Amino acid sequence: MKKCDVGVIGATGMVGQRFITLLEDHPWFNLKVLAASSRSAGKKYSQALGGRWCMDTELSSDVADMYVYDAQADKEKIASMVSFVFCAVDMPKDEIKKLEEAYAKLDCPVISNNSANRSTSDVPMIIPEINPQHAEIIKAQRRRLGTKRGFIAAKSNCSLQSYVPAMHPLMEKYEIESALACTYQAISGAGKTFERWPEMVDNVIPYIGGEEEKSELEPLKIWGKVTDDAIVNASSPVITSQCLRVATSNGHMAAVFIKFKDKKPTKDEILEIWKNYSGLPQKLELPSAPKQFLHYFEEPDRPQTKLDRDNEHGMAINIGRLREDRIFDYKFVCLSHNTLRGAAGGAVLLAELLYAQGYMN
Numbered sequence: 001m002k003k004c005d006v007g008v009i010g011a012t013g014m015v016g017q018r019f020i021t022l023l024e025d026h027p028w029f030n031l032k033v034l035a036a037s038s039r040s041a042g043k044k045y046s047q048a049l050g051g052r053w054c055m056d057t058e059l060s061s062d063v064a065d066m067y068v069y070d071a072q073a074d075k076e077k078i079a080s081m082v083s084f085v086f087c088a089v090d091m092p093k094d095e096i097k098k099l100e101e102a103y104a105k106l107d108c109p110v111i112s113n114n115s116a117n118r119s120t121s122d123v124p125m126i127i128p129e130i131n132p133q134h135a136e137i138i139k140a141q142r143r144r145l146g147t148k149r150g151f152i153a154a155k156s157n158c159s160l161q162s163y164v165p166a167m168h169p170l171m172e173k174y175e176i177e178s179a180l181a182c183t184y185q186a187i188s189g190a191g192k193t194f195e196r197w198p199e200m201v202d203n204v205i206p207y208i209g210g211e212e213e214k215s216e217l218e219p220l221k222i223w224g225k226v227t228d229d230a231i232v233n234a235s236s237p238v239i240t241s242q243c244l245r246v247a248t249s250n251g252h253m254a255a256v257f258i259k260f261k262d263k264k265p266t267k268d269e270i271l272e273i274w275k276n277y278s279g280l281p282q283k284l285e286l287p288s289a290p291k292q293f294l295h296y297f298e299e300p301d302r303p304q305t306k307l308d309r310d311n312e313h314g315m316a317i318n319i320g321r322l323r324e325d326r327i328f329d330y331k332f333v334c335l336s337h338n339t340l341r342g343a344a345g346g347a348v349l350l351a352e353l354l355y356a357q358g359y360m361n
């Protein structure tokens with residue numbers, strides 16, 4: 001099978017580096033183009049990085065020697081060289097919106113890690129195991145943009161990638177009225193390492209700009225309904241959250257409390273539902289799909305960030321400590337890898353889903 005050429009916009013960043021590690025040996029996608037800001041453009045990738053490589057695996061010499069394009073000035077050229085691009089950039093939101101739309105209008109689909117277009121009503125925001133049907137809205141988006149094949153599809157914020165997957169299968173049978181989620185988020189979520197953020201060593205910072213709003217509102221779009229020209233957000237469950245930055249390198253943990261509306265399942269039923277849940281990526285056997293989407297740990301001190309974040313190549317959702325609660329009905333903890341399932345890995349899985357369904361043709 002001939003591989004499909006792809007590009008990474010924001011290739012020098014934390015998420016961009018993850019994309020490179022995931023795409024190097026990908027069975028369907030061939031890493032063809034790297035792009036970043038004008039500061040990096042025109043250099044070899046290793047020079048543009050200038051010591052910023054922070055993945056556990058070594059940078060291969062093939063990628064180190066690749067040319068870095070200017071994501072803005074070289075748009076037309078990049079769009080002509082690839083079938084689609086992944087985009088993860090640190091820029092003002094309105095500029096990201098323009099950039100992503102420009103690629104889409106060049107008939108180059110964009111799989112986005114950025115928040116800029118997540119609330120655009122005809123841009124699907126997809127967790128492939130949960131709402132793959134939202135891809136149907138791409139038809140309407142193409143009508144608005146006037147494109148044949150170009151579109152933008154986003155993945156959701158990394159903070160919610162553990163508790164939304166845990167809540168979703170329960171909601172197929174029971175109504176959850178409200179949820180409280182406190183997240184304990186790793187520093188790579190801010191594109192940082194301990195060397196580059198020494199203030200984070202031995203520290204907790206109780207503020208991550210904009211994160212609580214995303215954690216509370218984005219799930220409602222994921223659980224929304226597709227209409228002719230928009231995704232209409234769900235109105236429940238009501239979610240409240242507090243998001244804290246903690247001194248871990250990778251992996252976002254969440255302490256979650258849920259209240260059901262009328263009937264509530266037993267603890268055994270919840271465990272059974274989690275164990276048996278799988279989505280379209282598992283059915284289609286997509287290359288990046290975890291075999292078991294939700295892993296429940298019986299040990300009282302699991303999941304742990306350091307021990308469990310890499311479960312199923314960082315694509316599994318890890319859950320533990322399910323028990324009854326005095327104010328809500330149940331409480332549990334959950335964990336997902338923020339730059340894998342929560343960012344680059346989730347975006348690659350989304351691209352695989354859309355590719356398998358013919359959206360990249």
Ligand code: NAP
Pocket residue numbers: 009010011012013014015016035036037038039040041071072088089090091113114115157158188189190191192338339342343
């Ligand atoms: P980062 O490490 O700061 O990297 C930012 C990237 O953006 C770099 O490649 C940078 O290129 C590029 N860039 C900056 N200004 C640009 C411009 N004007 N034109 C083109 N490229 C430009 O950030 P990150 O953590 O990878 O995050 C990237 C995006 O992914 C953000 O929107 C973030 O919210 C989202 N995200 C991150 C995570 C995570 O866990 N880190 C999770 C989910 C979503 P230069 O090197 O040339 O400056």
